[in-house]
Each structure stands twice: as structure tokens, then as C-alpha cells.
Amino acid sequence: MTGLRVMVVDDSLITINKLTKMLTELGYEVVSQCRSGAVAVASYPKVKPDIVTMDITMPDMDGIEATKAIMASYPQANIIMVTSHGQEQMVLEAIDAGAQGYVLKPVKEVRLQEVIQKVLKNDSDDEE
Numbered sequence: 001m002t003g004l005r006v007m008v009v010d011d012s013l014i015t016i017n018k019l020t021k022m023l024t025e026l027g028y029e030v031v032s033q034c035r036s037g038a039v040a041v042a043s044y045p046k047v048k049p050d051i052v053t054m055d056i057t058m059p060d061m062d063g064i065e066a067t068k069a070i071m072a073s074y075p076q077a078n079i080i081m082v083t084s085h086g087q088e089q090m091v092l093e094a095i096d097a098g099a100q101g102y103v104l105k106p107v108k109e110v111r112l113q114e115v116i117q118k119v120l121k122n123d124s125d126d127e128e
Contacts, residue, residue: 004116007032007049009040009066010082011058015105019053019082022109026116037066044070044077051116052079054099056090064094071098078119082107 006028008019013035020030032047034040038061040054052070056063063081070077081094081102091102100119103111 004028004050004120005031005047007034007040007043007047007052009034009037009052009058009063010055011035012055015055015082015107019107019112022107022112023053026109026113028116037061037063037069040066041069044074050078051119052077053082053103053112054079054094056081056083056087056094064090064097067094067097067099076123078123080115080119 006023008016008023008030010016010019016033016035020033023030031049032043034043037058040052041061054063054067067079070079077098079099081091081099082105083091083102084105094102100122101115103115
């Protein structure tokens with residue numbers, strides 16, 4: 001499944017650029033790049049992405065709070081957390097908040113593709 005619209009959320013421009021490059025190579029369209037959770041929450045309704053990659057640790061509003069805010073208004077949102085090793089507790093909180101999956105940094109393209117496909121498969125299973 002290609003042509004998916006993706007929002008990349010991370011406070012690191014390097015990570016945003018890496019994820020954007022990977023997602024583009026996988027055939028996805030990056031429709032928004034946000035450097036904070038607050039910007040992501042404000043941008044979500046404007047761009048209505050199919051998938052959001054969400055960093056957990058960000059200034060102003062972390063990825064868990066941003067996930068809660070997006071899921072509260074858009075329960076069908078597909079959010080994948082992007083996290084560093086050692087943040088297992090935060091990943092669990094993010095899943096509780098509504099995230100459907102996670103990838104560890106440094107992100108590997110194969111793993112990113114697997115998680116996106118799993119999230120989309122679960123999403124289509126819910127509709128049947």
C-alpha cells in the first residue's frame with residue numbers, strides 16, 4: 001500500500017530528515033513535519049495524515065500528551081511512537097494513550113515498514 005500520507009513529529013531536525021527520507025523511499029508522502037507535540041496537535045486536523053510517527057521526548061508537549069490530545073479528537077488516528085532504548089515505561093504509557101506501535105531509534109527502514117504495515121493491517125481488520 002503506497003501513497004499513504006505521513007506526519008513526522010520529532011524535535012530533532014536530523015531525525016525528521018532521516019524519517020522523511022526513509023518514508024519517501026518506502027513510497028509514502030510526508031505531508032507534515034512538526035518539531036513539537038503542540039504543533040503536531042494543531043497540524044493534525046489540517047493535514048489529516050494516515051500515519052503519524054511521534055517522538056516521545058520533546059519540549060513543550062511530549063509525544064504521550066500529543067498522542068492523547070490527537071486520539072481524543074481523532075480516535076481513528078494511527079500513531080507510531082519513535083523512541084530511544086530504555087524508554088519502555090514511556091512506550092507503555094504511549095500505547096495506553098492510543099499509539100498503535102513503536103520503533104526504536106536509530107530507526108531502521110525495514111522495521112519502520114513492518115510497524116506501518118502492522119498498524120494499517122490492524123486498522124483494516126477493525127473495519128471488517
